[in-house]
Amino acid sequence: MPQQDRAHATREAILHAAAEEFDRLGYERTSLTAVLARAGLTKGAFYFHFASKEAVAGALIERQSDLWAQVRESWRARGVDPLSALHGMFLESADRMAADVVLRAGVRLNADREIGYPGVPSTHVMWEKLIGGYLAEALERGDLRAGVDPEAVARTLCGAALGARLISSATTACADFPARIREVMGHVLPCVAAAEWKLSGSQNAVDGAGGP
């Protein structure tokens, strides 16, 4: 393996080993020693790639943030209606997280920095706004029932997804997160969508998800 590829593989091995620990234990309780033992690497190899545990966590958070931007972009490119896109993105996100510990760890690290700290949950506020935007567009197109408040639905969906992830993570290492998200969508969308609205592009959501 050329040196550059080897360096890349080592960096990925560190990210993966750190993700396994962060995903299980969170930031505080994860030790660098355990990460190195898991990756079979020396401290020297680690510090060649990352300055600190915080730096690995930062890389994982950045990676999940980049991925969500890609997922949104790919659903925009499909040209389906906003409610179908929202449905597809929720399912795809859950499938990806169940299948990918690196993504899951990044999401957990990001949420843990905010949840429980008064005044700093900027990601969840951002998600509520973003999802509310899709729903407002759906309302404008007549895809929501009359009287449905797009921002209220966004709050319910964000909260339900966060809670589902936390319970699923603690009980099944997120193995049942995709099923829980499908249940949430099945329990909420029929309540808020107009009778005429029909889900479009959902098969693609599952196919393209990289899930199990």
Add this chain to the structure above:
Amino acid sequence: MPQQDRAHATREAILHAAAEEFDRLGYERTSLTAVLARAGLTKGAFYFHFASKEAVAGALIERQSDLWAQVRESWRARGVDPLSALHGMFLESADRMAADVVLRAGVRLNADREIGYPGVPSTHVMWEKLIGGYLAEALERGDLRAGVDPEAVARTLCGAALGARLISSATTACADFPARIREVMGHVLPCVAAAEWKLSGSQNAVDGAGGP
């Protein structure tokens, strides 16, 4: 004030001051020094009542656990149908938590011990089972739509309540938790309840809640 009443008042002042800190910062980041400063008490007064920070946290957790048992019992005594009881208990719980930092802190402490620790979320599993029981009873009575899975609805409601509490706690110190829970119930119940089902006893739920 007789000595016994004064001791009781001091113990309550400690619980209240500790709850304020725990509710904002969680267990780890709460310092006994800050609790004492808030309560205007000495270490001696504290240790007369509690052996440690852990002991205060334990008392707060026990108190919320006792309260939920009372809330369930009071709704059982009203004799309303199971779906109406579930609706009423969710609203009453949210109202009580928004109004009572001692309760809120106990709930947070209890959840924080479990969430993020693989394999130990016994409270959330217990809640899912308990809520699933109400829903199974509703299904048997014909109060749920045909094909609705009571356990799936219990998972959605538990997850949504947990997520709503965490986001509400971090953004508004739980001030908007009652509104968020009402939104969740409004977005889920009409989807799963039979067309013939009618909410009963809901006014009592709100009146009896002690909420704002």
